[in-house]
Amino acid sequence: MPIYEYEHVDSSCVRGKIFEFKQSINDPRLRQCPTCNGILRKRISQVAFSIPKTNTDYRNLGFTKLVKRDNGVYENMTRRDGESRYMVNGKPETAPDFSKTIND
Numbered sequence: 001m002p003i004y005e006y007e008h009v010d011s012s013c014v015r016g017k018i019f020e021f022k023q024s025i026n027d028p029r030l031r032q033c034p035t036c037n038g039i040l041r042k043r044i045s046q047v048a049f050s051i052p053k054t055n056t057d058y059r060n061l062g063f064t065k066l067v068k069r070d071n072g073v074y075e076n077m078t079r080r081d082g083e084s085r086y087m088v089n090g091k092p093e094t095a096p097d098f099s100k101t102i103n104d
């Protein structure tokens, strides 16, 4: 389960002004502190974001990264088995096979 950061808007309590709280992504965000009932706001946590750095990271996350190499020519930096290295404008057979990455 992901960890979210909440901050007490007014006072603080034994949890601290800012505290982490583990909950399902389907759970509603906390509005009140479970300890002191103080009003909370959700913080944008640094740990919530993991920025992909390599082309392999992008591929593993299901992204396709295209880099323009020429007019109408794009290199597929995240190509998977069977995919063309270059995507050429007007040649749909060179486009990435999205059926391998999009499941729903």
Ligand SMILES: [Zn+2]
Residues within 6 Å of the ligand: 008, 012, 013, 014, 015, 033, 034, 035, 036, 037, 038
């Ligand atoms: Zn509290």
